[in-house]
Amino acid sequence: MATFDLKINGTTQRVEADPSTPVLWVLRDHLNLAGTKFGCGMAQCGACTIHLDEVAVRSCMLQVSQVGKQEITTIEGLSANGDHPVQKAWIEQDVAQCGYCQAGQIMTAAAFLKKNSNPTDEEIASAMNGNICRCGTYLRIREAVKTAARSL
Amino acid sequence: MSTSTKAINRRKFIQVSALAGGGMLLTFNLFTGCKPGVSKVLELPKEWYQLNGYLKIGDNGLITLMSPNPEIGQNVKTSMPMMVAEELDVAWKDVIVEQASLNTDLYKPMQLAGGSNSISASWEAMRNAGATAKQMLKQAAANEWKVPVAEIETLDGNLIHKASGKTAGYGQFASAASKLPVPEKVTLKNPKDFKIIGTDRKNVDGQKIVTGKPLFGIDYKEDGMLIAMLVHPPAFGLQLKETDISNLKAMPGIVDAFYVDVYPDNVKTQWCDVAAFSKLLAIVGKSVWQVMQAKKSFKPETEPIKASAKKIDMFGSQVEVITPAGFENTASHKKQMADISPSKVKQVRRDGDPEAAFKSAASIIEKHYYCPFLAHNTMEPMNFFADVRNGRALLTGPIQTPSFLEQTISARLGLPLDKIEVKMTRMGGGFGRRLYGHFGVEAAVISQKMNAPIKLIYTREDDMTNGVYRPAYMATYRAALDENKNLIAFHVKAGGIPESPLHANRFPAGAIANYLAEEWAVPTNISTGAFRAPASNFIAGAEQSFLDELAEAMGKDPIEMRLQLFESAKKNPVGKDNDYDIDRYAGVLKLVKEKSGWATPLPGVHRGVAAYFCHNSYVAHVIDVVMKNDKPVIENVTTAVDCGIVINPDAATNLSEGAVTDAVGHALYSRMTFTNGIPDQSNFDTYKMIRNTEAPKKISTHFVKSEVPPTGMGEPSGPPAIGAIANALYKATGKRFYSQPFLLENQA
Numbered sequence: 001m002a003t004f005d006l007k008i009n010g011t012t013q014r015v016e017a018d019p020s021t022p023v024l025w026v027l028r029d030h031l032n033l034a035g036t037k038f039g040c041g042m043a044q045c046g047a048c049t050i051h052l053d054e055v056a057v058r059s060c061m062l063q064v065s066q067v068g069k070q071e072i073t074t075i076e077g078l079s080a081n082g083d084h085p086v087q088k089a090w091i092e093q094d095v096a097q098c099g100y101c102q103a104g105q106i107m108t109a110a111a112f113l114k115k116n117s118n119p120t121d122e123e124i125a126s127a128m129n130g131n132i133c134r135c136g137t138y139l140r141i142r143e144a145v146k147t148a149a150r151s152l
Numbered sequence: 153m154s155t156s157t158k159a160i161n162r163r164k165f166i167q168v169s170a171l172a173g174g175g176m177l178l179t180f181n182l183f184t185g186c187k188p189g190v191s192k193v194l195e196l197p198k199e200w201y202q203l204n205g206y207l208k209i210g211d212n213g214l215i216t217l218m219s220p221n222p223e224i225g226q227n228v229k230t231s232m233p234m235m236v237a238e239e240l241d242v243a244w245k246d247v248i249v250e251q252a253s254l255n256t257d258l259y260k261p262m263q264l265a266g267g268s269n270s271i272s273a274s275w276e277a278m279r280n281a282g283a284t285a286k287q288m289l290k291q292a293a294a295n296e297w298k299v300p301v302a303e304i305e306t307l308d309g310n311l312i313h314k315a316s317g318k319t320a321g322y323g324q325f326a327s328a329a330s331k332l333p334v335p336e337k338v339t340l341k342n343p344k345d346f347k348i349i350g351t352d353r354k355n356v357d358g359q360k361i362v363t364g365k366p367l368f369g370i371d372y373k374e375d376g377m378l379i380a381m382l383v384h385p386p387a388f389g390l391q392l393k394e395t396d397i398s399n400l401k402a403m404p405g406i407v408d409a410f411y412v413d414v415y416p417d418n419v420k421t422q423w424c425d426v427a428a429f430s431k432l433l434a435i436v437g438k439s440v441w442q443v444m445q446a447k448k449s450f451k452p453e454t455e456p457i458k459a460s461a462k463k464i465d466m467f468g469s470q471v472e473v474i475t476p477a478g479f480e481n482t483a484s485h486k487k488q489m490a491d492i493s494p495s496k497v498k499q500v501r502r503d504g505d506p507e508a509a510f511k512s513a514a515s516i517i518e519k520h521y522y523c524p525f526l527a528h529n530t531m532e533p534m535n536f537f538a539d540v541r542n543g544r545a546l547l548t549g550p551i552q553t554p555s556f557l558e559q560t561i562s563a564r565l566g567l568p569l570d571k572i573e574v575k576m577t578r579m580g581g582g583f584g585r586r587l588y589g590h591f592g593v594e595a596a597v598i599s600q601k602m603n604a605p606i607k608l609i610y611t612r613e614d615d616m617t618n619g620v621y622r623p624a625y626m627a628t629y630r631a632a633l634d635e636n637k638n639l640i641a642f643h644v645k646a647g648g649i650p651e652s653p654l655h656a657n658r659f660p661a662g663a664i665a666n667y668l669a670e671e672w673a674v675p676t677n678i679s680t681g682a683f684r685a686p687a688s689n690f691i692a693g694a695e696q697s698f699l700d701e702l703a704e705a706m707g708k709d710p711i712e713m714r715l716q717l718f719e720s721a722k723k724n725p726v727g728k729d730n731d732y733d734i735d736r737y738a739g740v741l742k743l744v745k746e747k748s749g750w751a752t753p754l755p756g757v758h759r760g761v762a763a764y765f766c767h768n769s770y771v772a773h774v775i776d777v778v779m780k781n782d783k784p785v786i787e788n789v790t791t792a793v794d795c796g797i798v799i800n801p802d803a804a805t806n807l808s809e810g811a812v813t814d815a816v817g818h819a820l821y822s823r824m825t826f827t828n829g830i831p832d833q834s835n836f837d838t839y840k841m842i843r844n845t846e847a848p849k850k851i852s853t854h855f856v857k858s859e860v861p862p863t864g865m866g867e868p869s870g871p872p873a874i875g876a877i878a879n880a881l882y883k884a885t886g887k888r889f890y891s892q893p894f895l896l897e898n899q900a
Contacts (some may be wrong), residue, residue: 017441018404018441018442018445020441020445021439021441022441025439025440025441028371028440029379029439029440029441030439032373033364034364034366034370034371034373035363035364035365035366036364037368037370037531037532037580038370038440038533038609039531039532039533039612039836040612040835040836041444041611041612041613041835042612042835042836042837044835044836044837045531045612045836047531074364075362075363075364076363076364078363082359082362082363087362087363090358090361090362091354091358091359091362094352094354094355094358094802094803094806095806096225096355096357096358096361096362097225097226097227097806097807097810098224098225098530098531098532098578098579098580098581098582099225099355099357099361099367099578099580100368100530100531100532100580100581101531101580102361102362103361103362103364106362121849125844125845125847126844126845128844129843129844129845130843131844132531132836132841132843133531133844134529134530134531134581134583134814134841135225135581135810135814136809136810136811136812136813136814136817136842136847137806137809137810137813138813138842138843138844138847139809139813139847139848139850139851140806140809141844142844
């Protein structure tokens with residue numbers, strides 16, 4: 001067990017955890033931030049995507065000891081009022097079916113649009129390729145990313 | 153549904169409503185309700201009045217509608233309350249939706265997510281709930297205003313008496329209405345007057361989903377809750393052998409570890425209790441990561457199972473399930489299926505004299521189709537919360553069959569039903585996997601042993617290697633043509649491990665004078681069950697690919713060939729029990745032909761067509777494939793659907809798009825294979841799922857305008873997509889695809 005001071009969604013939180021604990025489980029188990037989802041545990045599905053200093057990373061393979069001073073943003077902290085352009089676009093396109101993967105999809109999309117605010121369809125699909133949606137909402141995900149890009 | 157059945161259901165419903173009525177004051181928590189929209193702040197009423205089990209009305213006119221059925225992503229939590237709101241005549245913006253808990257007395261016919269049945273089965277009950285409550289509100293206003301009830305009209309949650317100019321919101325009469333008797337007879341709206349049904353309404357959980365609120369079973373938490381995980385044998389055909397586990401118990405954060413027998417032989421089980429492994433090792437601890445580490449460190453000892461036969465309850469009748477011993481392999485499965493002994497083949501339907509027709513044929517086409525096992529791979533792995541203490545069982549989690557789970561929990565724990573409470577969370581996918589609630593029973597057994605609340609979580613590897621898989625299937629299709637290339641006989645022989653996929657009375661049965669349908673099955677010790685559009689998810693693709701090949705051999709356009717068969721079935725129907733409506737089936741083909749511009753193909757675009765009927769709905773697709781760098785790209789899908797009245801068109805479109813992507817993805821890329829009983833795939837690194845760049849670039853979905861009561865929507869769009877993609881791939885590559893997954897079929 002070790003103590004970590006993590007910057008999460010704009011506040012510093014102290015966590016006691018085994019240094020090997022993935023950030024995913026620190027968020028879900030220790031900090032009650034359950035919006036970041038467990039999907040595969042091996043960075044294959046993207047359900048656990050968070051931002052580490054504005055870069056989309058898979059929190060299931062990121063050990064809490066690796067975070068250091070980098071800032072973590074989770075779906076809960078993406079916007080204060082749930083009105084980030086990507087979140088609004090997801091509502092506008094009514095993307096979700098079961099909804100389980102969508103927090104990870106949104107975090108991937110938000111980080112991507114920060115780097116490329118005017119993407120082509122191919123760039124969008126490639127950027128979203130690491131996030132599996134078992135319900136098959138891929139078309140609406142692409143539409144929502146385009147909608148968000150227009151409003152940025 | 154016959155008229156008399158409807159009448160019985162109505163009476164039952166009204167009795168139930170009467171029991172639930174009576175001005176009950178209920179407490180309410182905003183966080184359990186769901187409301188679309190970003191910044192809408194709803195002022196909560198001071199008091200809620202329950203008019204029946206489906207709805208309560210606040211003194212300020214706010215409405216809470218209960219969504220009875222489990223939500224797996226099929227959007228019933230939005231579309232079922234829409235049916236109540238329609239007849240209640242309220243504005244959708246004033247509606248809050250709550251997920252109901254399991255209540256078998258109140259919610260009929262059944263709180264179940266399966267068979268694409270939620271909407272069609274509740275079409276009457278949901279509308280009656282709204283209409284009877286509206287009538288009670290009218291009566292309360294008529295009593296107060298001293299005017300005939302027939303003169304009172306309603307509009308968007310308001311009661312209006314035109315002659316006297318009196319108006320009131322529903323909230324003002326909610327209390328009085330809740331004390332009135334439930335009317336025996338109500339008139340339901342003419343579909344022409346629908347204002348909510350048939351309009352696009354956004355997912356009521358949408359805002360919670362995009363902001364990461366805890367909605368799913370795996371997110372559920374209670375004070376003092378421990379985490380449990382399970383160890384199961386590494387191969388089918390093995391069972392755990394009990395060994396010393398004291399080292400395991402000493403690991404950091406581990407509270408206890410013990411062997412459990414989830415389904416001992418003396419416990420009565422049902423169709424939904426499919427589970428390959430009854431004996432498991434439970435590890436219980438304080439945090440997920442600690443329990444995962446302990447689990448990872450443990451290598452179980454195992455022994456081979458013995459062959460067994462067990463009786464299970466299948467909707468009231470006892471069915472024997474045979475489990476053979478031994479270790480199974482995908483390669484030997486294929487051989488077993490291809491070499492099936494004629495003595496195992498059973499005739500299901502025979503019209504005319506197929507043998508004689510085949511003998512006299514000028515040419516015969518014979519083709520073989522295959523699909524592998526599939527894992528459901530819901531994005532949310534299996535999990536369940538259980539608190540079994542002090543003679544009570546509280547269960548919360550993702551389950552498609554809550555009433556069946558309650559029955560098995562009762563049998564397993566020896567508790568009466570009234571001591572068991574089952575709450576449903578939103579589910580991170582179902583696809584049939586969560587019909588089989590062994591994980592709920594496992595959670596209950598662990599909680600009982602611990603005498604503490606626990607949440608059981610499967611890892612992805614647990615989920616994928618302890619599945620209830622889509623069976624492997626094989627089908628042989630044969631057709632006989634005369635010297636003028638007329639179709640004179642048709643023969644299908646299909647089977648699977650461990651069940652047949654055949655629907656012998658579906659098209660083209662009824663359209664061909666000489667028709668033979670046969671089936672067979674091979675038992676297995678690999679656990680299998682329903683997977684979105686069971687059986688249809690294979691046989692539709694096989695049949696529709698074969699019809700495409702047959703049309704080509706007959707020198708006909710594949711749509712015209714099918715339409716001619718329908719024409720023939722209409723003019724001269726063959727046999728009995730033909731299980732489809734000819735006009736509706738032909739209707740979706742005609743619609744897809746028109747909407748896809750079938751008559752004017754584009755250069756470089758390779759098109760495949762298919763149509764299928766299942767879950768009482770009709771779907772046809774035209775899929776357009778373009779080859780880029782020798783790889784097929786799905787450029788466009790045109791879909792025509794006849795599912796009767798569409799409750800929520802945009803949500804239904806989303807569901808259909810998803811079903812197409814899901815079905816095409818599995819047909820092209822996915823498989824679950826076994827070597828010596830060991831699953832060869834255990835996570836998404838080895839199990840290929842369709843991803844964003846492989847999904848169709850565009851899908852346009854067209855619904856047949858209809859006033860027929862709604863039929864299935866969650867499943868029917870999938871199966872024909874497999875035929876359409878196979879037929880498009882043939883056009884694109886010149887090669888027919890018979891063996892799924894199509895794009896991996898030449899790989900070992």
